[in-house]
Amino acid sequence: MPEHFPDTFRIPLPDDFHVHLRQDEPLRVYVHDLASSFGRAIVMPNTTPPIRNAADLRRYRDEIIDAAAGYPWFTPLMTFKIAESHSAGQVRQLAAAGAYAGKLYPQGATTNSEDGVPDIRAAWPVFEAMQDSDLVLCIHGEDPTSFVLDREDAFLPVLEEMVRDFPRLRIVLEHITTSRAVELIRSLPDTVAATITVHHLLLTLDDVVGGFLNPHVFCKPIMKRPEDRAALAEAALSASPKFFFGSDSAPHPVGAKENACGCAGVYTAPVAMPLLIDFFERHGSIAGLREFCCERGRRFYRLPESDYEVSYSRKPWTVPERYGVVVPFRAGSTVVWTGSRPEPVQGG
Numbered sequence: 452m453p454e455h456f457p458d459t460f461r462i463p464l465p466d467d468f469h470v471h472l473r474q475d476e477p478l479r480v481y482v483h484d485l486a487s488s489f490g491r492a493i494v495m496p497n498t499t500p501p502i503r504n505a506a507d508l509r510r511y512r513d514e515i516i517d518a519a520a521g522y523p524w525f526t527p528l529m530t531f532k533i534a535e536s537h538s539a540g541q542v543r544q545l546a547a548a549g550a551y552a553g554k555l556y557p558q559g560a561t562t563n564s565e566d567g568v569p570d571i572r573a574a575w576p577v578f579e580a581m582q583d584s585d586l587v588l589c590i591h592g593e594d595p596t597s598f599v600l601d602r603e604d605a606f607l608p609v610l611e612e613m614v615r616d617f618p619r620l621r622i623v624l625e626h627i628t629t630s631r632a633v634e635l636i637r638s639l640p641d642t643v644a645a646t647i648t649v650h651h652l653l654l655t656l657d658d659v660v661g662g663f664l665n666p667h668v669f670c671k672p673i674m675k676r677p678e679d680r681a682a683l684a685e686a687a688l689s690a691s692p693k694f695f696f697g698s699d700s701a702p703h704p705v706g707a708k709e710n711a712c713g714c715a716g717v718y719t720a721p722v723a724m725p726l727l728i729d730f731f732e733r734h735g736s737i738a739g740l741r742e743f744c745c746e747r748g749r750r751f752y753r754l755p756e757s758d759y760e761v762s763y764s765r766k767p768w769t770v771p772e773r774y775g776v777v778v779p780f781r782a783g784s785t786v787v788w789t790g791s792r793p794e795p796v797q798g799g
């Protein structure tokens with residue numbers, strides 16, 4: 452039986468283990484929207500130009516920290532974009548610069564991945580170096596040469612090979628969308644986990660193309676079938692430590708979405724927590740919400756408990772039509788939960 456939540460409750464400040472913050476001026480807006488709700492975030496490196504080396508990583512982190520000046524609880528956790536040409540020395544330098552993870556983008560799989568890895572096996576030495584430096588490998592797990600609905604499942608055998616060849620490498624299969632991915636992750640050792648987004652928990656392909664085309668929920672990997680969504684929900688609600696929250700919040704200006712060549716990405720940062728609370732109230736418990744958003748990801752990444760807490764109240768608000776030039780997920784609709792300003796944990 453789902454638990455009816457009290458009208459106000461408190462949990463540790465949630466973390467987001469997969470987000471896109473872009474760069475330059477818009478970054479300020481996106482950092483504000485994210486840091487209003489989250490304490491730590493794994494920041495994706497598919498900027499233009501990409502985050503490839505230690506100098507890029509330091510510069511990008513400084514820009515984010517500068518933009519987050521009003522949010523003392525917020526810490527960006529940096530990543531780099533894997534190239535098969537990365538040397539072991541460069542990987543060590545990235546680790547020394549404070550990288551938490553490297554992100555593998557198969558070439559052509561998604562936004563800004565033209566410079567991704569064309570032949571995954573050619574990057575095996577990079578994974579070896581990452582394992583030696585104890586970096587996490589984050590994967591956009593799609594084979595872009597397959598039919599669009601089959602791309603994630605087509606990637607799974609490659610993941611199995613990686614797990615076999617790098618038994619100490621911690622791997623996160625990002626934004627999973629299929630029941631087969633859920634099943635495989637469950638069956639693999641504890642070094643392997645997966646993030647789940649709020650949009651994949653709530654939508655199916657019908658919401659994207661079943662009626663009128665909705666470009667604002669077009670993303671990669673594309674939403675799948677109702678039974679896939681049900682498997683994701685079960686995984687998020689389960690007691691498994693392997694499934695945790697990563698929003699994949701991915702802002703694109705409205706003109707890049709409402710376009711004949713519309714970009715993939717859903718901007719969920721401003722509404723992710725209210726929607727997750729609603730989801731856990733309908734299907735789970737506060738303890739489950741806390742595990743999914745505050746505990747499992749940080750344990751996998753070996754981070755301490757948050758020093759901050761937030762309280763959520765049943766105070767409905769209408770999602771704005773725009774955040775700057777970006778249309779957010781659920782624009783114009785009413786969401787029920789409002790978060791407080793995060794506060795340091797008492798006695799912490």
Ligand code: DOR
Pocket residue numbers: 471497561562563591669670671672699701702715716717
């Ligand atoms: O929909 C997506 N948008 N999926 C990704 O993997 C990348 C992201 C982006 O950067 O816009």
Ligand code: ZN
Pocket residue numbers: 469470471495699701
């Ligand atoms: Zn992403």
